[in-house]
Amino acid sequence: MTSLAAAARRAAPVFACIGLLAAWQVASLALKNDSFPTAIEAIRAIPDILGDKESLINILASLRRMAIGFAIAVLVSIPLGLLMGRSRAVAAFFNPLLMVIYPVPKAALMPIIMLWLGVGDITKTLVIFLGVSLPVIYHSFEGAKAVEEKMLWSGAAMGLSSVQRLVRIVLPAALPEILTGCRTGLVLALITMITSEMIARQSGAGNILFNALDMGQYDTVFAMIIIVGAMGICLDAIFERVRARLVRWSEPQFDMPLSFS
Amino acid sequence: MKVVPSRSNEWVGPVTSQRPASAIIEIDRVSQVFQTSARKDHLALSDISLTIEEGAFVSILGPSGCGKSTLLYIVGGFVSPTSGGAKMKGKTITGPGPDRGPVFQEFALFPWKTVLGNVMYGPRQQGVRPTEAEVQSRALIEMVGLKGYENFYPKELSGGMKQRVALARTLAYHPEVLLMDEPFGALDAHTRTRLQNDLLNIWERDRKTVLFVTHSVDEAVFLSDKVVMMSKSPGRIRQVIDIDLPRPRRRNELLLDPRYQKYVVDIERMFDEVDDPGSRS
Structure with missing residues (x-):
């Protein structure tokens, strides 16, 4: 029984993907629209993209910018969020600033940033950085705020200085929450990566997509959408593995049995 | 039924609460x-x-x-x-x-550390060498009745066990x-x-x-x-x-x-x- 349930659980995502593709196929056949290729046509176009050296270089350049933007954002945002969570003065200073930046679509800032820094890597990486920072800051802030006072007192009694308490108690205690923010940030990094390349059309995965759109190569457009989606799924799966490993101590021990299983 | 307390000499211990103290x-x-x-x-x-x-x-x-x-x-x-x-x-x-070592009602254990890691935390902070801190901590864990639970995480323990760990963790750095x-x-x-x-x-x-x-x-x-x-x-x-x-x-x-x-x-x-x-x- 349990092995059957486990097998079903493992197969479920595969069924979901097949179901989605099947629905796409049917919808496309029914609509008979030139700008809406069938799933099979789109999938057929994937090897052409991945086989092309130039496209591959473009996609890797995108991923590189994304990785750099994400890494810098995480390295800056976690300490800032933790400090905000533990110091009212720091929170009072940064909160209004972040509240102004939060609702602004980061891509909307791109024209201005392009004006200052050009259309190159720096601009795009900066936009990715901005996109990733806010959720990571927010979750680090919330995580740090929620750290039990008595835990910090226990550390203080052992002789930990305030900096040591921040690094050795607040950081690990808030880690589950921080990683939730990083996971959101990772997806946002992918989204801002594509949008930045859509605005600053020069290179990258987004550029391939929109060039194809301009030229009416709709199978390539949809193939790129599949590739970007797959990258998102892979990155998220890798991140989820790392996350689960880092915060094993906080996860519930057993899967909660669902009421219908 | 009236409870008649025994007046045997089992009460007379060598130590009483009246001791010279400062x-x-x-x-x-x-x-x-x-x-x-x-x-x-x-x-x-x-x-x-x-x-x-x-x-x-x-x-x-x-x-x-x-x-x-x-x-x-x-x-x-x-x-x-x-x-x-x-x-x-x-x-x-x-x-x-x-x-001055605190023990709180909320236990306040470090959830990312095992029982042993929690108890060793204080001595390590005080600069006790890892091997020595571990030996001392294992003895304390045994003293509070948790031998065999050294590698458990706090979430895996009951409230009573958590408080035993908290007590051992505080005793480990020898507060006065x-x-x-x-x-x-x-x-x-x-x-x-x-x-x-x-x-x-x-x-x-x-x-x-x-x-x-x-x-x-x-x-x-x-x-x-x-x-x-x-x-x-x-x-x-x-x-x-x-x-x-x-x-x-x-x-x-x-x-x-x-x-x-x-x-x-x-x-x-x-x-x-x-x-x-x-x-x-």
């Missing part, structure tokens, strides 16, 4: 004012002076809201009093330090004073009794000074040399009662002892007086 903690005219939400000042502690002798087990007893935990936090250095001050061995307390803040308050009655017994056994071995906050009268009488009865609004010391019961104390014997019973009844009556809003002037 002051280790001096609390001098401490007052604590908290600002409530309505910008009104709330006097949590009013003019508290108390001397705690080295090696004594002192309980602070009182209804909730009498500031007994706050008083403990002031001694711990976690909270600064609004006026007055506390001294540890003649030195004014300005902050937390490893000479244990500050226990309703440590058994979150536990069920049975677990509570067992932990009281075990704490007493551990304490009777090395006689550390203990400041123990509780709102349970029998817990205070059972464990303490001295019970400090507090009243609330504002928090004041109502009376200090010496508990003149011989040690080592055994629960099954003590419960039958009329002296113990009288302490409990008297202090409970006093408790009702301080807790009854009608009796306040």
Whole structure:
């Protein structure tokens, strides 16, 4: 029984993907629209993209910018969020600033940033950085705020200085929450990566997509959408593995049995 | 049926609660004012002076809201009093330090560390070498009855077990004073009794000074040399009662002892007086 349930659980995502593709196929056949290729046509176009050296270089350049933007954002945002969570003065200073930046679509800032820094890597990486920072800051802030006072007192009694308490108690205690923010940030990094390349059309995965759109190569457009989606799924799966490993101590021990299983 | 206490010589231990002792903690005219939400000042502690002798087990007893935990936090250095001050061995307390080890009702264990990791944390921070810290910590874990659980994470333990770990973690860095803040308050009655017994056994071995906050009268009488009865609004010391019961104390014997019973009844009556809003002037 349990092995059957486990097998079903493992197969479920595969069924979901097949179901989605099947629905796409049917919808496309029914609509008979030139700008809406069938799933099979789109999938057929994937090897052409991945086989092309130039496209591959473009996609890797995108991923590189994304990785750099994400890494810098995480390295800056976690300490800032933790400090905000533990110091009212720091929170009072940064909160209004972040509240102004939060609702602004980061891509909307791109024209201005392009004006200052050009259309190159720096601009795009900066936009990715901005996109990733806010959720990571927010979750680090919330995580740090929620750290039990008595835990910090226990550390203080052992002789930990305030900096040591921040690094050795607040950081690990808030880690589950921080990683939730990083996971959101990772997806946002992918989204801002594509949008930045859509605005600053020069290179990258987004550029391939929109060039194809301009030229009416709709199978390539949809193939790129599949590739970007797959990258998102892979990155998220890798991140989820790392996350689960880092915060094993906080996860519930057993899967909660669902009421219908 | 009338309970007739036995008067056999099993009570006469080599150690009694009257021992020559010197002051280790001096609390001098401490007052604590908290600002409530309505910008009104709330006097949590009013003019508290108390001397705690080295090696004594002192309980602070009182209804909730009498500031007994706050008083403990002031001694711990976690909270600064609004006026007055506390001294540890003649030195004014300005902050937390490893000479005063807290044990909280909330356990406050480090959830990302195993049982062993939690207990080793203090000694490692104090610069004890890892191998040595591990040997000491394993011995402490065994002493609190958790041998075999060294590699468990706190989330895998029951409340009673967590509090045992918390006690071992604090004992591991050898504080001179244990500050226990309703440590058994979150536990069920049975677990509570067992932990009281075990704490007493551990304490009777090395006689550390203990400041123990509780709102349970029998817990205070059972464990303490001295019970400090507090009243609330504002928090004041109502009376200090010496508990003149011989040690080592055994629960099954003590419960039958009329002296113990009288302490409990008297202090409970006093408790009702301080807790009854009608009796306040």
